[in-house]
Amino acid sequence: MSPFHHLSSNVSENQDRELGLLRWALVIVFVWIGGMKFTAYEAAGIAPLIKFSPIMSWLHQIFGVQGASNFVGTMELVTASALMVGARKRVFSIIGAAMSSATFATTLTFMISTPGVFEPTAGGFPALSAMPGQFLLKDVVLLAASLVLLFNALFPRK
Numbered sequence: 001m002s003p004f005h006h007l008s009s010n011v012s013e014n015q016d017r018e019l020g021l022l023r024w025a026l027v028i029v030f031v032w033i034g035g036m037k038f039t040a041y042e043a044a045g046i047a048p049l050i051k052f053s054p055i056m057s058w059l060h061q062i063f064g065v066q067g068a069s070n071f072v073g074t075m076e077l078v079t080a081s082a083l084m085v086g087a088r089k090r091v092f093s094i095i096g097a098a099m100s101s102a103t104f105a106t107t108l109t110f111m112i113s114t115p116g117v118f119e120p121t122a123g124g125f126p127a128l129s130a131m132p133g134q135f136l137l138k139d140v141v142l143l144a145a146s147l148v149l150l151f152n153a154l155f156p157r158k
Helices: 017-036 040-051 058-085 090-113 130-137 139-154
Strands: none
Touching: 017 040, 017 058, 017 090, 017 139, 040 058, 058 090, 090 130, 090 139, 130 139
């Protein structure tokens, strides 16, 4: 038996419906938001987030605003695909959940790098602006869901 046999085995969410809820909710988020990245509206919306990000600003320099958004959208659709296949194959569950975790960990760094996250008229930190502050805060929950799937795929319950 291969030492990597466990990677091709079924994932335990076949028995745990709650994990399936997390997976398919993330798939919906990635398909919907990833698909929107190919529109000019969404590209303009995420441009300031990418522009001020020390992690992602290179995307604008190489691809321009729409190209950067297309790149991000493609990665989000690949993540959705891996999560879908990951419902049956553990290796794809690991890949999809790791990509999802990396996505939301990255977007949470925008809370630090993007101007206007904290609302100065409400006293600044910790008061969040509606946009982009509260918009970004939801990614805490999405990161937690991604990590639950990742830990489940890496360390399945027997």
